[in-house]
Each structure stands twice: as C-alpha cells, then as structure tokens.
Amino acid sequence: xxxxxxxxxxxxxxxxxxxxxxxxxxxxxxxxxxxxxxxxxxxxxxxxxxxxxxxxxxxxxxxxxxxxxxxxxxxxxxxxxxxxxxxxxxxxxxxxxxxxxxxxxxxxxx
Amino acid sequence: xxxxxxxxxxxxxxxxxxxxxxxxxxxxxxxxxxxxxxxxxxxxxxxxxxxxxxxxxxxxxxxxxxxxxxxxxxxxxxxxxxxxxxxxxxxxxxxxxxxxxxxxxxxxxxxxxx
Numbered sequence: 171x172x173x174x175x176x177x178x179x180x181x182x183x184x185x186x187x188x189x190x191x192x193x194x195x196x197x198x199x200x201x202x203x204x205x206x207x208x209x210x211x212x213x214x215x216x217x218x219x220x221x222x223x224x225x226x227x228x229x230x231x232x233x234x235x236x237x238x239x240x241x242x243x244x245x246x247x248x249x250x251x252x253x254x255x256x257x258x259x260x261x262x263x264x265x266x267x268x269x270x271x272x273x274x275x276x277x278x279x280x
Numbered sequence: 281x282x283x284x285x286x287x288x289x290x291x292x293x294x295x296x297x298x299x300x301x302x303x304x305x306x307x308x309x310x311x312x313x314x315x316x317x318x319x320x321x322x323x324x325x326x327x328x329x330x331x332x333x334x335x336x337x338x339x340x341x342x343x344x345x346x347x348x349x350x351x352x353x354x355x356x357x358x359x360x361x362x363x364x365x366x367x368x369x370x371x372x373x374x375x376x377x378x379x380x381x382x383x384x385x386x387x388x389x390x391x392x393x394x
Contacts (some may be wrong), residue, residue, distance in 0.1 A: 212388075
C-alpha cells in the first residue's frame with residue numbers, strides 16, 4: 171500500500187461548484203498533515219496545514235480523520251484560478267521527511 | 281515575505297558531468313530538504329538536513345549525490361556524475377522547526393541531462 175494515496179483525477183467542475191478531495195495515509199504514526207497546491211511546472215505552495223479539529227481558511231476547509239486515516243479538502247465556490255494540482259503531504263513520527271501524494275488535478279470550467 | 285531562492289533556474293549538462301544546485305533557505309529556518317519531480321510524476325524526497333548533517337535520505341540519494349551547507353546561508357546539492365534519468369525539477373525547501381511546521385519551497389532548478 172502506498173504511504174500517501176490520492177485520486178489523480180482530473181476533477182472537472184463548473185465555476186461556483188463545491189468540490190472535495192480525500193487523501194489516505196497508511197502509517198498510523200503520521201503526525202502532521204498539509205495541503206499544497208501546485209501549478210504546472212511550478213513549486214508546491216502551502217495551501218493550509220490540517221489540524222485535528224479541522225480548520226477553515228476562506229473557501230477552503232480541511233478535515234482530519236485519524237480513525238480512518240484520511241484527510242480531506244473541501245473547496246467552496248470554485249474559481250477558475252483554483253485550477254491546479256492539490257498535493258497531500260504527511261509527516262510521520264520517527265522519520266525526517268515529508269511524504270507527498272501523487273496529487274489530485276482540478277480543472278474549474280467557465 | 282521571506283522566501284527560498286534557488287539558482288540556476290535551468291541547468292543543461294552532459295551525461296557524466298558534475299552539477300551543483302544552489303539554494304538559500306529562509307534565514308531563520310533550521311531544517312533543509314531537497315526534493316525532485318520528474319515531469320508528470322510525484323514530488324519525491326531526496327534528503328533532509330539539520331544541524332550540519334543529513335537527517336534522512338531516500339534510496340534515490342545514492343553515492344552520486346551529496347549535500348553541503350558551506351556557509352551560514354547556502355545549501356547545495358551536488359550530483360557527481362549525472363545520468364539521463366537525473367533529468368527532473370529539483371526543489372529545495374526549508375522548515376522553521378521540525379515536522380509540525382510546513383515546508384517552504386524554492387522555485388526549483390530544472391535539470392536537463394543530455
């Protein structure tokens with residue numbers, strides 16, 4: 171089983187739609203979780219950290235479910251500029267690396 | 281906002297040549313990393329570095345690779361004898377304090393090995 175798994179998509183949604191992505195992780199000792207976005211041929215940019223109680227930043231909401239070992243990202247009122255690849259990133263106790271999922275590609279259509 | 285800077289943005293080299301990729305992490309960050317991304321593939325961990333030594337390295341990071349912090353600001357990745365399969369985007373990243381804080385990435389160096 172992969173350490174961090176994401177549905178690669180693409181998710182094609184109309185402007186204004188709500189879209190959600192999930193990311194599963196295999197190691198129950200995983201301790202920190204992040205969502206990044208990556209535009210084509212650019213560096214990953216931090217979208218938000220994911221906290222145990224869930225957290226919101228404007229149109230973006232992140233949730234963590236430790237029992238089922240997944241995190242989610244909800245985007246409300248999608249904009250054309252939200253089109254990108256969304257990367258799930260996990261760190262695990264006892265290791266010194268951040269592990270990336272393969273990413274989920276989102277296309278917001280006019 | 282402070283940022284991680286990488287040079288050069290694009291490096292073309294011939295197979296077998298040595299390359300050095302350079303990075304200046306954010307000044308108050310303590311942990312430094314190199315990642316690479318082959319076109320169309322996932323972001324892959326290469327190495328993490330803290331307190332002037334390697335904390336962890338991946339299977340990709342074999343004897344052809346080395347890292348160095350030669351002074352108080354630069355962090356370099358050296359590939360001793362490049363192979364065609366080393367062609368990728370190489371990202372430097374830093375984090376403020378351990379693994380609860382997020383990674384901040386540089387713009388990357390696109391390495392093309394011919």
